[in-house]
Amino acid sequence: MKKHTLALAITFAISTQAYALDNTADVDQVGNVNMATVDQEFFVEDSAANINQNGNGNTAFVEQLNQSENVTANIDQTGNSNSGEISQTSTVSTQLVQIGTGFFGIPIIVPTQVTAPTTNSLAKIDQDGNGNTATISQAGTADSEAMTTQNGSSNTSGADQINSSNALMALNQNGSGNNATLLQNDASGNTVMRISVTGNGNTTDATQSDVNGSLINVKLNGNANTFSMTQSNGSDLSLVTGGTLQANAVTLTSTQSGTDSEITLKNNGGLLSSSEITLTQSNSIGSGGHAINAFMSGAGHTAIVTQAGTNATATFHMSGSGNTTNITQGF
Structure with a gap:
């Protein structure tokens, strides 16, 4: 009879650990040079970690490893020289597998490690202040979102x-x-980057590598901003500059390889001037050709376009003075 009780206790302990639900960690800190760390692991559904810090020189770190689904991490920092980091990684998960039936018909269940993505992951960092750093890493996830908002100057994301x-x-x-x-x-499926940068002297580097059917959507407002983009395997870029602010001296470098890539550039009413646009599309052979459509106004632009392959189209509509367009197509 004692053996029966022991077997039941072991089975209950394993089940409780593997199917733990609704783990939540909330941290609020006010002051300077504080540190908050949240670590959530092992096949848990509906995990949430929230860290709020108000002050300078604070550090926040959230790690969510091998979760099941519906995983959320939020870091909100107000002040200067703060650091926020979120890591959501699914390398291996644990599932319960029934291997037989024990006494009184009790299932014999053992934990088995399998590789499976963490689904519905959200990582979000909001920072207000100067000299802050935000870092998000997601690996082996599905239906995931990584969102960063920084208000201030000299920040790094x-x-x-x-x-x-x-x-x-x-x-x-x-x-x-x-x-x-x-x-x-x-990455696979619908892989999208949405980038909005407002201000002067900002630098953005975006890369989509070994990604099929991807899109980068960029909005730039301000002066002397630099945007570099690299894509492969048939991707699209949509860049909008101007708007309520002027967008002068924009430097855009875009490199795409594969087939069916498309670039759309639009100047939305800002006094865009003295910009340098370098667009390169390569390795397009056959029916799937590259396309570039540019609508630019202002003075002193330089646009250099290289399309290697076949069935490529490049269309530039430019209004203003002192503009230069150089298009090369072929192999």
Whole structure:
């Protein structure tokens, strides 16, 4: 009889650990040079981590490893020289497998490790202040979102989504002298970057590597901003400049490889001038050709376009004085 009780206790303990639900961690800190760390692991559904810090020189870190689904991490920091980092990774998960039946018909269940993506993951960092750093990393996730908002100057943002499907990455920076590096690699499904940068002297580097059917949507408002983009395997870029603010001296470098890539450039009423646009599309052979459509106004633009392959189209509509367009098509 004691053996029966022991078997029942072991089975109950394993089931409780594997199917733990609704884990939530909330941290609020006010002051300077504080640190908050949240670590959530092992096949848990509906995990949530929320860190709020108000002050300078604070550090927040959230790690969610091998979760099941509906995983959320939020970091909200107000002040200067703060650092926020979120890591959501699914390398291996644990599922319960019934291997037989024990006494009194009790199922014999053992935990088995399998590789499976974490679904419905959200990582969000909001920072208000100067000299802040935000980092988001998602790997092995599905239907994931990585969202960063920074208001202030001299801020740095980095985000990567590796081996993910249906991934969305969003960046909003408002201020001057900010830097951002974004990467989506080895992804599938609808893989999208949405980038909005307002201010002067900002630098953004976006890469989609080994991604099929991807899109980068960019809005730039301000002066002397630099945007670099690299895409592969048939991707699209949509860049809108101007709007309520002027967008002068924009530097755009775009490189696309594969087939069926498309670039759309629009100047939305801002006094766009003295910009340098370098667009390169390569390795398009056959029916799937590249396309570039540009609508630009202002003075002193330089546009250099290279399309290697066949069935490529490049259309530039430019109004203003002192503009130069150079288009090369072929092999």
